[in-house]
Amino acid sequence: MDRRTLLSRASAAAAGLILGPRPAAADARAPESLDRAPTPGMVVEPAREVPVVAEADVVVIGGGPAGVAAAVAAARTGASALLVERYNHLGGLWTGGLVLPLLATHAVGPDRRRRRVLAGIGGEMAERLVALKMSIEEVNPVVDPEAAKYVLDAMVQEAGVQMLYHCWAAGLVSHDGVIDAVLLESKSGRVAVRGKVVVDCTGDGDVFHWAGEAYDTMQYHIGLVHRVGNVHRIDRSRPGFQERQIGEPTPIPGVNWVNMHGESDQDGLDLFTLSRLQQKYRREIWEHVEKVRATPGCEEVFLLDTASQLGVRMSRILEGQYRLTLKDSMTYRTFDDAIGVSGAWTSVLWGGRKVPEEERPLWQIPYRSLVPKRTKNLLAAGRCFSFERALVEDARVIGACLITGHAAGVAAAVAVGNGTSVQEADVGRIRALLAQQKAYLG
Template sequence: MKRRDFLKTALASAGLMAAGQETTTAKKKETFQEDGKFVTEPTKQIPILLRTDVLVVGGGPAGTAAAIAASRGGAETCLVERYNHLGGLWTGGLILPLLSTHGLGRDGKTTRVIRGIGQEITDRLKEKNMVIYERNPLVDPEAAKYMLDRMIEESGVRMVYHAWATGAIMDGRTIRGIFIESKSGRQAILANVVIDCTGDGDVFHWAGEKYREVQHRICLPRRFGNVDTIDKNAPGYTKQKLGWKTPTPNTYVKWEGSSSGPKSSCLDVMNLSKLQVEHRKAVWEEYEAIRKTPGYEKIFLMDTASQLGVRMSRVMEGEYQLTLEDSMTYKQFDDAIGMSGSWTSVPYHGGKIKSNDRPFWQIPYRALLPKHIDGLLAAGRCFSFDDGLVEDARVIGTCIVTGQGAGAAAAVAIKESNTPRHISRHALRQLLLEQKVLLEA
């Protein structure tokens, strides 16, 4: 036996190795079973990494807001994120504008409706000159990652980075926690309330909640640098589309163009793999074509997003399905958790209503509550809404509002020793008002 193996065996038999750490020598003999379609995973004991009041899965705009709201509401909170940063598509995905901050009131005046944590993030970025525009502010991704880390830390959230959630731990129809996979192996996190902020509804899917899949175009966002060097007087100059200005000097960000794919599923890993290769090639070819254009010789491709631009996937079947009709008619909900605005025109009753003419709209708590599973909430681009509302429900402003609503509700559930389904709506309202959320206007 080699010295290293001897030490491992000795440590393991003395119980001195960390929980979950495997030794090559101590491994039990397993029988390999497959039937042509499936392999059977042997039963095994999974170490518990931690127990918490509230567990938020996914640190995008929704998950970050949910974790901050829950922790500030007094609940011990843990946030699990598979990548190395917060902000999800907003930052790592290079989707920089926080849309839907404003909407039209009954008095015909445009009002800012995204307040609370959404406003706090952009106000703090403004202090650092890392955001441009008042309405639908566009942020610098690195500054936003930094600021979200600060806010999570200041709120006392326990952050677990570099860990994929891989399954739900169920007790009948009640969720008790999740399994994660990381360099530390497979571990369990137990919680009284779990909030699914994976964007793709991974957790409610594993838990057995009903949902539908909405497919959308998938793309690869990228940034171009040196835009101040463009020479419009160069002989042969023709305007190239480089996207939108960002707070980063001389930098534009672009999503569509040559890397805009057709509607397809992000739930198929082989499709994602194929799209990744195709989009990277398309972006590179686009870049080479731009550089060959007279006047654009010094443009460089600064970066591509660390994740594909997935707009939609699973949408949960909630206690209430919010509709486009609700959003167009100032529908009032007695369990409103916040409001969102508009950013695009929509087809409505045979016509097209322009963004500036669209009402702001309320979001009810019941749209975050799964219909069947207990102990669970969903926020972000997978909460419960109809197809007409997809373009508005999935944007970052709405995601932050639903995240804060879910986090605050989870904190109330902990305070009341209750399930999210049965919490006092009055207590939720009070907490959200304390957290500076605009519930009605």
């Protein structure tokens, strides 16, 4: 155990939180039977029968940008689709995390012209938000979170997706590399749902972790976003006025969203880290807004809300059949199994120079980077699909998550329709259906 872990456990234990050694999350998978005394500090969970409360061709776990796109896409092919979300809203970090700019909508094509690449179901979400006048900016639009929750919920209902809110996927049952059921915790108790194919859109790769797939675990910045109101009532002419960090505009006049970089190298899979950061950031935000309000001319600014979802940027990254690279993204690499094209939103160091956002190439995403190595009926989409760390800043943003989600939903439905494993799914059919659903394939 390193010093940092030891210290954090010691302080948590001092606060009365830990009764014994805490297992790493990876160790917490219960063995199917235990014919020995439990390890000290562990308890044995008795085996029990769990009711199967829903079945569908495609079960999507996690209702963030990727999960909503996946569920809607699968349902639009004619498959039955079930979407499971632990909270009370769709959109994940985009809405509940108050991360309002939909990044990576544009990039430069091989013809050197910068163009919009966001299309398909993600593009439709963006257009519906524009139609509601709840989106500002053409490139990387900033949306209103409540409007986005409303639009995503409407799209899910219109597509005929069966929606289960308020339940947390907590494990799975599998046999011979095939997931039989996903276990959910809910106010109805522990229940199970069955899907012919499961799509992991938890952001954290919870499902591929339980399925025993290989993955990289990336510790990164964790933040907490908040919004402030009345910024249009700031009087900059007041004596003593000073500029303060009050964030960026949103579609609601007078309301800004305020991003937070947060502490770096944080473990987004550690319950105690998440709890510590939640308390720390809430206090910091409150104190910051108090400081703003104490500034002459800013008295009417107020804290509108803090995000209901803590801002975990990265955790698990699938080691899939292909790990997409930064080089692929900077060299117009093409793939026979391309299922979408993403844009780019930030500058990167490449070829010995800093390439600005405006010059960044569009990049293709191959189907194989959504496909795990072993499990025959599982796909991953969103910020946990298979890419190398150097690509993280582009692969994790909402634009890319919408694309991988859309593709995973269609691919899952194709595998179900043809009765194949996801590894053997008909890529030609997947691409044809994606094109029908107006995805941009390059």
